[in-house]
Amino acid sequence: MPRTIRTALCAAATVVCAAFSLPATAAQAAEETPRNPVVRGGDTLHAAGGVACTVGFNVRRGTLYYALLPPSCVNLATTWYADPALTVPAGSRVASTTQVGVVQYTNPAVSHPGEVNLLNGTTVDITAAGTPASGQPYCHVGQVSGQRCGTWGTAASACSTPGDLGGPAFSGTTALGLIARNNGVCPTGTTTYWPISVINQFGLSVY
Numbered sequence: 183m184p185r186t187i188r189t190a191l192c193a194a195a196t197v198v199c200a201a202f203s204l205p206a207t208a209a210q211a212a213e214e215t216p217r218n219p220v221v222r223g224g225d226t227l228h229a230a231g232g233v234a235c236t237v238g239f240n241v242r243r244g245t246l247y248y249a250l251l252p253p254s255c256v257n258l259a260t261t262w263y264a265d266p267a268l269t270v271p272a273g274s275r276v277a278s279t280t281q282v283g284v285v286q287y288t289n290p291a292v293s294h295p296g297e298v299n300l301l302n303g304t305t306v307d308i309t310a311a312g313t314p315a316s317g318q319p320y321c322h323v324g325q326v327s328g329q330r331c332g333t334w335g336t337a338a339s340a341c342s343t344p345g346d347l348g349g350p351a352f353s354g355t356t357a358l359g360l361i362a363r364n365n366g367v368c369p370t371g372t373t374t375y376w377p378i379s380v381i382n383q384f385g386l387s388v389y
Contacts, residue, residue, distance in 0.1 A: 219264040219291065221249065221272060222305060223298035223350040223357075224323040227285065228266045229259030235283075236325050236348035238360035239308060239378070240294045241386040247294050248386060249273070249285045250360060252348035252376075256283025264292050277384065281376040282360065284384060296389040298350050300329050308350075311357045311378045311388045320358055322351040322375075327368045334358070338375065341368040351375050357388050 221227065223239040227249060235255035241248050249262075249272075256278050262285050264270040273287040287294050297305040301323055314320060314334040321331040324346025332339030334353075342349070342364040349361040351373075359375035366372065381387065 219270050219272075220293045220295065221264055221287075222295060223308065224301060224325075225299050226325065227251065227262040227264065227272055228268060229262050230268065231259075233258045234266070235262075236346070236361075238282075238348050238350045239298070239357050239388055240296050241381055242296075242389050243384065243386050247287045248276070249287065249294065250348075250381065251283040251285055252360060252362070253278045253280060253283045255348060256285060264289075279380065279383070281362075281380045284386075298323060298352060301325075302329065306352065307355055308352060308357050308388050309355045311381065312353075313377070313379065314353065314358045318353055320351055320353040322346075322349050322361055322373065324349040324361060330368065337365065337372040340373055341366065341371045342373040343368045346373075 221237060223237050225237050226234045227237055228234050235251045238250040241250060256275050260275050262272050264272040271289045272292045273285045276286045277284040297307050299305055316335050318334040320334055321329055322340050323329050324342050326343045326345035330340040342361055346361050351358045357378045359377045361373055362376045363374040364371060
């Protein structure tokens with residue numbers, strides 16, 4: 183990563199940054215099709231040791247593209263892959279805070295549209311990031327619980343389950359946050375989120 187870009191990403195306090203290098207080759211394998219790997223929000227990135235983290239949203243800074251992952255998960259590895267067999271390098275961890283982890287996509291063979299996978303064969307295109315209002319309807323996607331919807335409040339009403347960590351929360355086409363904690367287990371309970379505004383400290387934006 184060029185030093186000037188790395189310095190800009192790591193300017194915030196309490197940020198842990200890691201150096202990385204561009205993968206030597208672009209592997210031709212992925213979960214969706216062998217020659218067209220795609221990683222969306224709600225999908226999973228993989229690392230050695232069976233580690234798997236949910237991507238909250240894909241974001242960008244200029245011409246560089248990144249995935250947002252839960253901080254407790256992203257810190258388990260530096261190099262991330264698009265497939266569980268670890269044959270398709272996707273990118274490397276470049277930063278983490280107490281609320282978000284950032285992985286930069288470095289393999290041009292891996293597509294990373296600004297969409298959320300609803301895990302039901304459909305997607306939603308995320309075009310904005312915002313702060314939710316009390317009572318606002320919204321949905322989130324978890325790897326275990328799937329798509330769940332509710333209303334935003336002190337205790338946001340959509341339920342979640344262990345294993346949903348990092349999943350994207352959104353209202354229409356607006357990103358709201360990432361699943362941080364489940365309070366109870368689906369079909370009951372509420373969910374706590376990391377706000378999408380955490381990307382501002384890195385100068386990142388959804389697309």
